Amino acid sequence: MKKVFMTLCAAFALGLFPAKAAPQTAGVARPKLVVGIVVDQMRWDYLYRYYDRYGEGGFKRLLSEGFNCENTQLDYVPTVTAIGHTCIYTGSVPSIHGIAGNDFIFRHTGKKTYCTDDETVSSVGCDNAAGKMSPRNLLVTTVGDELHLATNFRAKVISVSLKDRASILPGGHTADGAYWFDSKTGRWITSTYYRNELPAWLVKFNATDPARRLMEQDWNTLYPLDTYVQSTADDTPYETPFEKGGKATFPVRTSKLLKTDGYGVIRETPYGNTMTLQVASEALTNEELGQDDITDLLAVSLSSTDYVGHRFGPNAVETEDTYLRLDKDLAAFLNLLDEKVGAGNYTVFLTADHAAAHNVRFLADRKVPAGAWDAAAEEAALDSLVAADFHVEDGVQAVMNYQVFLNRAKLQAAGADFHEVKQAVIRHLRSHDEVMYAVDLEEAGTAPLPAPVRERVINGYNNKRSGDIQVVLNPGWYDAEDRGAQGTTHGVWCPYDAHIPLIFMGWGVRQGETTRAVRMTDIAATVSALLHMQMPSGCVGTPVSEALK
Structure with missing residues (x-):
């Protein structure tokens, strides 16, 4: 009897009689199918x-x-x-x-x-x-x-x-x-x-x-x-x-x-x-x-x-x-x-x-505050500003996603102070009535913004793919793109x-x-x-x- 017992112990130790496997997917209660439906806009x-x-x-x-x-x-x-x-x-x-x-x-x-x-x-x-x-x-x-x-x-x-x-x-x-x-x-x-x-x-x-x-x-x-x-x-x-x-x-x-x-x-x-x-x-x-x-x-x-x-x-x-x-x-x-x-x-x-x-x-037309912002026109104006004040042509690469992308390569090649250029652009943006905030994205965490807005700005900022300055328009305003004042769009908080x-x-x-x-x-x-x-x-x-x- 002792020999049988010892033999069984050895067999288990060697894995000859493996323990029952833990249940995998078959043991987990799940639906047969998940369907995600996204209705755009x-x-x-x-x-x-x-x-x-x-x-x-x-x-x-x-x-x-x-x-x-x-x-x-x-x-x-x-x-x-x-x-x-x-x-x-x-x-x-x-x-x-x-x-x-x-x-x-x-x-x-x-x-x-x-x-x-x-x-x-x-x-x-x-x-x-x-x-x-x-x-x-x-x-x-x-x-x-x-x-x-x-x-x-x-x-x-x-x-x-x-x-x-x-x-x-x-x-x-x-x-x-x-x-x-x-x-x-x-x-x-x-x-x-x-x-x-x-x-x-x-x-x-x-x-x-x-x-x-x-x-x-x-x-x-x-x-x-x-x-x-x-x-x-x-x-x-x-x-x-x-x-x-x-x-x-x-x-x-x-x-x-x-x-x-x-x-x-x-x-x-x-x-x-x-x-x-x-x-x-x-x-x-x-x-x-x-x-x-x-x-x-x-x-x-x-x-x-x-x-x-x-x-x-x-x-x-x-x-x-x-x-x-x-x-x-x-x-x-x-x-x-x-x-x-x-x-x-x-x-x-x-x-x-x-x-x-x-x-x-x-x-x-119904007396509700609203207006159309023109990002393309703003880009041209900012480009002119940087050219006039810092003598750099094409110093603004883009205004899109309600962000200003400065042309870092051209600013650096011209010896312009990046921080000074950024602050000049921010001051210009803040002078517009429709711009509620213009935020240096590298300092968004301490920007004087309402907490819900600041959180959204921080979450949206990717330091390798986003712009340098976030533009926050007044409620009711949006970038009209090429549609003028017809139809609608989206993009703000x-x-x-x-x-x-x-x-x-x-x-x-x-x-x-x-x-x-x-x-x-x-x-x-x-x-x-x-x-x-x-x-x-x-x-x-x-x-x-x-x-x-």
């Missing part, structure tokens, strides 16, 4: 502005079945698309994740770059440069990257959007597929960063010429025009017409615009969202997302709401109609998730990358740009709402907590614990 109040016109299966379903974070704010500036999508899926801010704008300047080289440009890769699905993109400028991991790491890369991560940056940045470094729309060819494409050819299902989808099919329908209102009482009259000076000298009124002859302006016009109609959800549906089905015990991720960004908003503004009939059509498309997509994955087997969250201001002329919707629904989510302060950085932290996995590497957010069961 969706103001929080759109949930309620058009509430009585929504059907039961779209926004209303999310509100009634999900957990609604009513007071979700962006916690950085500038509030633009690339940063918003990055923040949602990383839980991080520009000072850490490195995406300092849609465009930014590398300080060590002085080179201006688009956020996802990558000359080392090639287009897949088209013969032009639209696919020369990747996430290589992103310095941290995303929820999708962490899901791959947590599942030993058995999960699938797919991302789709009309905009390249709104597909690439949410997908992260390890996405199995990121797809976006090429306006020149009307096809959905990718880059060799991900794969060398399009998947068969996307080739088949492209072969149907989906943009043409939708645009040939033209765009008229879903309902009689006189029922759009939440919007201004159809013909107003606050909107940008498609055709020079024309009117921004219904019907919109998209079939004609297709012939004159090409496929890209679909971006500025609700059909762009319809097509994006069609691609998402094809990916859901053909990639077999949510069909096994390993959680998958589908990131969907709906960009047409942003293009429509920029062209027409928040008070236009076109904007209202776009959201009413999106509501129907969302309902159909949620029904497809129920059918393919099963109600209760997936978790979805809906949010926005930023919101938008009211049109400045619309506000001014104010609630109209920073207050976004955030709703979680489905597996592991309670029904309810909160009005406490939630930050965009909390989204990735909450999804990570839901999935019992590590947060992304630069995450500074906190889980919305009351939303989780």
Whole structure:
């Protein structure tokens, strides 16, 4: 008996009878699929502005079945698309994740770059440069990257959007597929960063010429025009017409615009969202997302709401109609998730990358303080100032992202005192009535700013990719870019740009709402907590614990 006992002990010591392995992924309760839906430029109040016109299966379903974070704010500036999508899926801010704008300047080289440009890769699905993109400028991991790491890369991560940056940045470094729309060819494409050819299902989808099919329908209102009482009259000076000298009124002859302006016009109609959800549906089905015990991720960004908003503004009939059509498309997509994955087997969250201001002329006509700032004109004025006072030509490299980028190389070559130049520019900016603050970004931590504004400035400042001076305009003011006083834009700290919707629904989510302060950085932290996995590497957010069961 003693010999048997000793033999067994030796066997265990040698690992001949290994102990039962600790449960891995199979032992962790997770949904089959997480779906992130980002509605580009969706103001929080759109949930309620058009509430009585929504059907039961779209926004209303999310509100009634999900957990609604009513007071979700962006916690950085500038509030633009690339940063918003990055923040949602990383839980991080520009000072850490490195995406300092849609465009930014590398300080060590002085080179201006688009956020996802990558000359080392090639287009897949088209013969032009639209696919020369990747996430290589992103310095941290995303929820999708962490899901791959947590599942030993058995999960699938797919991302789709009309905009390249709104597909690439949410997908992260390890996405199995990121797809976006090429306006020149009307096809959905990718880059060799991900794969060398399009998947068969996307080739088949492209072969149907989906943009043409939708645009040939033209765009008229879903309902009689006189029922759009939440919007201004159809013909107003606050909107940008498609055709020079024309009117921004219904019907919109998209079939004609297709012939004159090409496929890209679909971006500025609700059909762009319809097509994006069609691609998402094809990916859901053909990639077999949510069909096994390993959680998958589908990131969907709906960009047409942003293009429509920029062209027409928040008070236009076109904007209202776009959201009413999106509501129907969302309902159909949620029904497809129920059918393919099963109600209760997936978790979805809906949010926005930023919101938008009211049109400045619309506000001014109603005696509300507002105005249009011209960053290009300011850049020229500052350049002249530096040339006159310091004898340096082209001393200002750019004014963008509400920041001034000084040309360090030229200032240094001319022997100009960088600090003195910076202070002269700040004094000039502060002399403008519309400029509330002009802040030396290297001293933002001690700048005499209201705490919420200072925090956003600090979070948005990346010392290798941001400018030298932050411009904080008065509320109601924005950089009108090339649109003049038509349409709208976004980019500042104010609630109209920073207050976004955030709703979680489905597996592991309670029904309810909160009005406490939630930050965009909390989204990735909450999804990570839901999935019992590590947060992304630069995450500074906190889980919305009351939303989780």
